[in-house]
Amino acid sequence: MATLARHWAVLLLVFPAVARSAAAQLPGVAVERQLAHELGLSVGDTIRLGPRPDTAGTLVTISTIYEPRADPAEIAKRERHLRMHLPDLVALLGAPDRVDRLSIGLRAGISADSASAVLNRSAYGFRAYPSASIAAESSQTFRVVSRFHRAIAVITIVASAVFVLCIMLLKVEERRLDAAVMRFVGVRRRTIFGALLLEAILVAALGCLLGTGLAYLAGAATNAYYRRFFDTVLTFSVITPGIVWFSVVLSLLLGALAGALAAWRLVQTRPLVLWGRG
């Protein structure tokens, strides 16, 4: 069963059957679920297919309703598809012996690259590509989206780092009188620094936990929303262990660094200045 390649799609207009006719000789077609739902079709129904709105069309019968493979490149387009046997489509379109592409399965042990090279040596009017390179090429869109997400993530991390540093500075400065008293009674700078750093790391750790939980919730909400919105089973948000580890490590690092900077600044200040008398 050949499928219509998107770039060479010919318009098919569906004329809903006047009556349910189960003529055994009618060509069978497979209709995707969303199309069947929109037009109220079920298996056994007869419909007319035509290449143009002004043609009478050919009667066909719906032999299958299938769930289309979720294609991220297609979901926003809201195109609807059906499948039919190649000879039936050729007959319908009046296009003699012409297809958009051929799919070739190789025997075990034959590499796709070498097979493509052999075919391309004598190719005229066509080119052969390994499926992997097609997949790579058609993934360009998502690579762009990934790069965009990464850029947004970098900006967000920068904003978060500034925010964390600012907050840590404020929180540490709030404790300057306490720090001054501790220095007056002989507590070492190192001890104060260590205490403040530990506090910063604890706050960062708690923030990580909370953030990870929020991320899982947001991911679940994103998937639920977009699956419903696009009527698809695709997964839009995936939080892998790698992502979690990266986020946790980065957050802890940023929090610790911010806390360390703020604490260092505090312990470098003379106690009298901290007290407000310097």
Add this chain to the structure above:
Amino acid sequence: MNRAVLVARDLRKDYPMYGEAVHALRGVSLEIRGGEYVAVVGPSGSGKSTLLQLIGGIDSPTSGTVEILGTVLQSLSDRELTRLRLTRLGFIFQRFHLLPVLTAQENVELPMAEAGVPRELRRARALELLGYVGLGHRARHRATQLSGGEMQRVAIARALANRPALLLADEPTGELDAATGHEILELFRRLNQDGTTLVVVTHDDRLAEQADRVIHMLDGHIVIPERREAPAVPGLPASTA
């Protein structure tokens, strides 16, 4: 006899502390006339500062009334009370509490700006007051560039900005060394000689000594409302009335 500037009647103030009531003031009454210099003394916790805060309208009594120039403070709204503090009273605090980002002149101008005094007028008055307290040459210095004594003098100038009927000072020499404290002493004496009514809460005996009247407080009561008389023997304190 000068009219009464301040009349306080049976003032009581209780604070909740760890579930119990602390009686900071237990029925204090007093009257202060125009031009008087009154010192309020007593040990820590005797209720001196509480009394000052009540008569200054900064805090409200649990019971009792305070009248300033015939106006009962307890009958005023918060906005009216604020306005009264701005125009009829002047405050001086132990820790000066100047705005560190402003210059000496700007700190003195602050209450006048709030009262809507035009810029040129308030600038002139600020410089005049700074000259009065001996800091005319430091008008453009930031508060943080001044010494403790200088800051307190600026605070005094600020308190005088809107020509208050009554000046209230809470431990004005508490943060100052002896020599600087002496300068403040002299300034208060001069203020009073020039007609300013003063109520000063203090631990400083020197301030108490130069007052017309000394009020001793203990455990929230006035124990000895002392009116100063000229000493019978020079160098010896006057006898209590």
Add this chain to the structure above:
Amino acid sequence: MRGLGWSLRSLGRHRLRTGLSIAGIAVSAAMLLDMVMLSGGIEKSFADLLLARGYQIRLTPKGTLPFDTEATMSGAIQLVTSIRQTPGIAAAGAVLGASLYGRRRDSLITLFGYGIQPEAQALYTIISGGDLSPTDSLGVLLSLPAARVLQAKVGDSVTLVGRLDPQVVTAAVGRTLMVRGLVRWVYDYRDQPSVGTVLPVMQSLAGKRPGDQASLLMVRAAEDSAAPAVVTALRKRFPQLEVNSVADLVREFKQRLVYFRQLSYILGTMSLIVTVLLIATLLTITVNERLGEIATLRAIGISRVSVVREVLLQGVTLTAIGSALGIVLGLVTARYLDSILTSFPGLPAAFSFFVPRRESLTRAALVLLLTGSLAALYPAWLASRAAIAEVLRAEAA
């Protein structure tokens, strides 16, 4: 207290924390601005593209959008002639899009071909050389990438072939044409090698001659305001065709890029939340630190309103400075983000996702200022509620 100077000087007292806060607000403001540009930029850019030469209406085969499929409609010339005679219509032209090949020595270069009616087109602007005349069946226009791959310039001849037959290894159709001009095709993606000939020549090359096929018709209403009425009339007259105004096409395009719009709302909201948190935290801590000062000011007669005003002013000042920096930063990051998104394969090179417009800049700035003011409300309320006596007692202790 009067005047901005006091608030600014208070901010200058702690330079590091003020600087960091402003930096944080700037980054958030930049993000917000970028998201505002993104949310409105897509439709603005696309609409500008479609209205490049003032053609407000497109007709395509039923159920399709321009250049979205290989579908064609027949009787193109007849349709165009009929439409041109309709009152209220200033111009109409047919376009055929097709894949074909250019011969360069012994190899064939894949090209995209536009079959056009030069007297009524909105597809290209001339870079050098001249245009095709309406009956010029010997001329061709090249895009710069096409000229590069074909190694041709104005005045040179190029050979275009179509309908390759792999079994007999020949091209069924071939034409040698003279390059009349180099043009920029409005809808080409980056480095797309495109060529343009008059419609009959391209129909022949693409094997679409029978039936006089075209991919779309472009129509220009005499008045912009009359375009919706013309669309309605055309829909009634040609029910077998898809008739879309630019607004319809923009709506469809927005639907396809709905993800970016939603992302822009989410990220924009998050930026505002960060801004609120930053300002509220900074000012709350600052107010707490200065409670003694505030209590003293209240004690000497400064009103609550004045205290609140000064705190609000600080919040607005921080936001204003941060926002000003953020707008500059946002314009820079927008260019970078736009360079990423415009590398989508198949996207017209003239398209932009982040379009800086005065309205979006103004809107972002106003939203930020409002947010900054709201963020300062809580600390301002705290400052106004300072219990004077309690604070003074604590200070003296």
